[in-house]
Structure formats: C-alpha cells, structure tokens
Amino acid sequence: MLTFENVSKVYKGGTYAVKNLSFAFEKGEFIVFIGPSGCGKTTTMKMINRLIDPTEGVISIDGKDASSQDAVKLRRDIGYVIQQIGLFPHMTIQENVTLVPKLMNWPKEKRRERAKELLELVDMGEEYLARYPNELSGGQQQRIGVLRALAANPPLILMDEPFGALDPITRDTLQDEFKRLQQRLNKTIVFVTHDMDEALKLADRMVILRDGELVQLGTPDEILASPANEFVEEFIGKDRLLQSRATVQTVEQLMIENPITIEEKQTASEAVQIMRDKRVDSLLVTDEKGVLKGYVDIEIIEANRKTSELIADIHLTKLHTVNKDARVRNSVSRILKLGTSYVPVVDDEV
Ligand code: ADP
Ligand code: MG
Structure with missing residues (x-):
C-alpha cells in the first residue's frame, strides 16, 4: 500500500531532513512514526501527499510511483489531519466536514447525508451540523478535523500529531475512539507523534526516527522486547522497559x-x-x-x-x-x- 525506497529529502542549506528511508506497509495497517522534534516526521508526511517532493528515492502508493501522478488528484485519495486542524471559522460544521466532497462535486443532498453519517461515527448528533467551529470544544473540533479527512472515504490517512494540543483526558479518549474507528473502517493510517505512550497504544507497527534516519521498525511488542540501541531504550524510558522486559x-x-x-x-x-x-x-x-x-x-x-x-x-x-x-x-x-x-x-x- 505504501512503500519508500531509499527516500531522502535535503532542504536548501544542505541538511538531510530525511535520509535513505525504506519501508513497506500493508493496506489496513496503523503505522506510527515516532521520534524527537526535528527528526523528519512532518517532512515524511508531506512527501507522501506530495506537498514536497523527495530529493532522492521513490515513494509508491498502491503500487504506483507517486511522483508520476497528478499531485492534486493524488491528494484527494489521502486524508490529512494536522495539529492545527484549521477548521474554517465562517463555515458550519457540515461545510467544514464535507470540504473535499464539495471539491469533488458531490451533490448537496449526498454531502449532507455524508456529514450526518460522519458525525455519528464519533457519537455527535446532527444538531452539530449547523454549528460553527467556535461553538465546539477543542476535542470536538479535533474530531471534526479527523472526520474531514475521512469524508471522501480515502484509503490512506495521514495524521501529523493530531492530538498534540489536547488535554490528556480528551487526548486519551480520542486515541481510543480513533483506534476503534480505524479497526472498523480498515483504513491505512500513517500517524506521527513524539509521544511514546501514544505510539505504543495505537501502532500496529512503528518506525523510530532519529535525525532523519530509520532507527528501528517493528511492532510495539518487538520494540519493547528488543530495542535496537541506547537511543531507543532511552526513548522508551527505563520504567516502561523494566516492566516490559521482565x-x-x-x-x-x-x-x-x-x-x-x-x-x-x-x-x-x-x-x-x-x-x-x-x-x-x-x-x-x-x-x-x-x-x-x-x-x-x-x-x-x-x-x-x-x-x-x-x-x-x-x-x-x-x-x-x-x-x-x-x-x-x-x-x-x-x-x-x-x-x-x-x-x-x-x-x-x-
Ligand atoms: P519533525 O516533524 O520530526 O519535527 P520536520 O520534518 O519538520 O521534523 O523537520 C526535519 C528537519 O528539517 C528539521 O531539522 C527542520 O529544521 C528541517 N526543515 C523542515 N522544514 C524545512 C524547510 N522548509 N526548509 C528548511 N529546513 C526545513
Ligand atoms: Mg512535525
């Protein structure tokens, strides 16, 4: 579903934001990229949806070289959620949620149905459809951001620290909700975080990055059982490691x-x-x-x-x-x- 072959990104100035990254993920996997700030997580996400292009290497989605496709069309098959979700304040929740379907010229009635259906997925009733973003809590706004990415039913969803700005309790709830949703909808998710608890909780497989390089790739259990090096050990933390090791x-x-x-x-x-x-x-x-x-x-x-x-x-x-x-x-x-x-x-x- 998603492969990187020796992908690198060098920004102006010559530093490698991402260095020689290779991996292959299956359809329906929940993939988490984790690493400290500046390790290249956002760059990786932006390369997947072609907001930026790699300096070297090949990215394929569904077996097709992403660089050979029209970037705008490609992006419609990829949901994208970021920390600053950027709901449009002057648009209602319904309009915000169905932004992409509108771009794709779905008829009005179908868009309304879709908006209702999406809100139901997170137990929000249709009374929210006519509200504006500032009439929702932070957690609700973030849910809408996630729903917006799901609206046109894309097979691949990218999430860049989507819950980073929320209080711990709301974040925890959204993690649980979203993990259940993903299992139900069977989407391929690429999720970025710097929070180890979040990664261990959500990931089917996780990629640990450091200075743009892949340090370790595996299931949470595999990584806990045998961290690749001291950096990973430190990142996981002594307490968690002692527990899981024993x-x-x-x-x-x-x-x-x-x-x-x-x-x-x-x-x-x-x-x-x-x-x-x-x-x-x-x-x-x-x-x-x-x-x-x-x-x-x-x-x-x-x-x-x-x-x-x-x-x-x-x-x-x-x-x-x-x-x-x-x-x-x-x-x-x-x-x-x-x-x-x-x-x-x-x-x-x-
Ligand atoms: P992360 O999301 O893991 O915090 P980023 O992918 O945003 O990391 O950044 C990786 C590295 O690339 C950092 O050193 C950052 O300063 C650099 N970088 C990111 N965007 C740009 C840019 N547009 N121009 C130059 N350097 C950048
Ligand atoms: Mg980032």
Whole structure:
C-alpha cells in the first residue's frame, strides 16, 4: 500500500531532513512514526501527499510511483489531519466536514447525508451540523478535523500529531475512539507523534526516527522486547522497559520452558486461572541454577490483547532484588512448591 525506497529529502542549506528511508506497509495497517522534534516526521508526511517532493528515492502508493501522478488528484485519495486542524471559522460544521466532497462535486443532498453519517461515527448528533467551529470544544473540533479527512472515504490517512494540543483526558479518549474507528473502517493510517505512550497504544507497527534516519521498525511488542540501541531504550524510558522486559522474560519462560510449573497446565490462560483461584499475586524468579533473583508482583487484568494471552493477563508491576528486600526472604517460607524456575507465592503481606 505504501512503500519508500531509499527516500531522502535535503532542504536548501544542505541538511538531510530525511535520509535513505525504506519501508513497506500493508493496506489496513496503523503505522506510527515516532521520534524527537526535528527528526523528519512532518517532512515524511508531506512527501507522501506530495506537498514536497523527495530529493532522492521513490515513494509508491498502491503500487504506483507517486511522483508520476497528478499531485492534486493524488491528494484527494489521502486524508490529512494536522495539529492545527484549521477548521474554517465562517463555515458550519457540515461545510467544514464535507470540504473535499464539495471539491469533488458531490451533490448537496449526498454531502449532507455524508456529514450526518460522519458525525455519528464519533457519537455527535446532527444538531452539530449547523454549528460553527467556535461553538465546539477543542476535542470536538479535533474530531471534526479527523472526520474531514475521512469524508471522501480515502484509503490512506495521514495524521501529523493530531492530538498534540489536547488535554490528556480528551487526548486519551480520542486515541481510543480513533483506534476503534480505524479497526472498523480498515483504513491505512500513517500517524506521527513524539509521544511514546501514544505510539505504543495505537501502532500496529512503528518506525523510530532519529535525525532523519530509520532507527528501528517493528511492532510495539518487538520494540519493547528488543530495542535496537541506547537511543531507543532511552526513548522508551527505563520504567516502561523494566516492566516490559521482565514481562516478556517471565511470560516466555513460563510458556515455553516451564508450562508445567503451574500444575501441568499448558496454556497461559489456564495458568492465569490457576493463579487467580489460588490468589497468587507474586512470582519468585530464579536463574537456571535455582538461585533466587527476585520477585515480581503481578496484577491480573481482564484485557485480552491479541498479541499474547499471558502478556495481557499478567501485568507486571514491580521487580525487586532479593537481597535488598526482606519481604522476599520472609515470603520464601510460604512458597507454594509448584515448580523450579518460577514459584508462585501466596503472600498476604506482600
Ligand atoms: P519533525 O516533524 O520530526 O519535527 P520536520 O520534518 O519538520 O521534523 O523537520 C526535519 C528537519 O528539517 C528539521 O531539522 C527542520 O529544521 C528541517 N526543515 C523542515 N522544514 C524545512 C524547510 N522548509 N526548509 C528548511 N529546513 C526545513
Ligand atoms: Mg512535525
């Protein structure tokens, strides 16, 4: 659906805003570009919808070289949402939302129907159609910006830090809403952010950029499990990494090496069920020789993400070092002897 082959952009003055970028994305993917300010995210987006052209390399959309197509026509098949959504203040919400359909000469009645349908997608009733942008909250305006990009039903949507200016709660709501919407409409989304939480939450796959170069490309789980270098580690943050690392190790070993530690139950969800029943809320972690390394508190959550049953079911909250924490030594006496590497502990005091 979207490929870059060795794409570079050099602005006047000679600095590379984007350097030798290559990737290929499928239809329906939610792709997130993430990197610090100035790393080339906006430049990448603008090259996709041909607001600027690459200095080198080829960008293809749906298998066709973008540079060989008429830029204006191409842009009509691409929705574009930016932080400063720029709703026209003198136009009603209906007019704002159906700007592109109007350019494409859709008849009036069809445009009105489309506007209603779009507002319904975000649970806004038709009473909003006749309002003006200044009669909406910031979050509602941003929703309208997103809907405007969806209006002519383009297969590809670019979003450049679309929720960056919103308060955290509204932003969170819009992220959830939009992720659901994308899954339903099956659009290909290219989403730009500098916020790691936002990226991890939304992305099917993400691209980490630094100084115009691709540092790492992968699913959020892949990137959390093995960051390419220190830059990525730092960007993800120590806390998040410690959590996810320990989770991944614990989960993998529980499932692959030691599924029988929990009473011969093979699957992660059965293991979780056992732990629930026994009210287990910690795991002791030992190395291969059986030496105690520490323990993790676990909190069983209900979410059932597609990636791995156990990652979804066990949320690792803390990793303690054995020697520094007397509580671990105390709980050793109450080990439920269920296995060698990972020993679930029932501990009322922990
Ligand atoms: P991001 O969106 O990741 O913050 P940009 O793509 O906007 O980054 O910018 C990447 C680099 O290109 C930055 O160093 C920026 O200063 C430079 N740049 C962006 N636009 C222009 C321009 N029109 N002319 C010259 N340099 C630019
Ligand atoms: Mg930018």
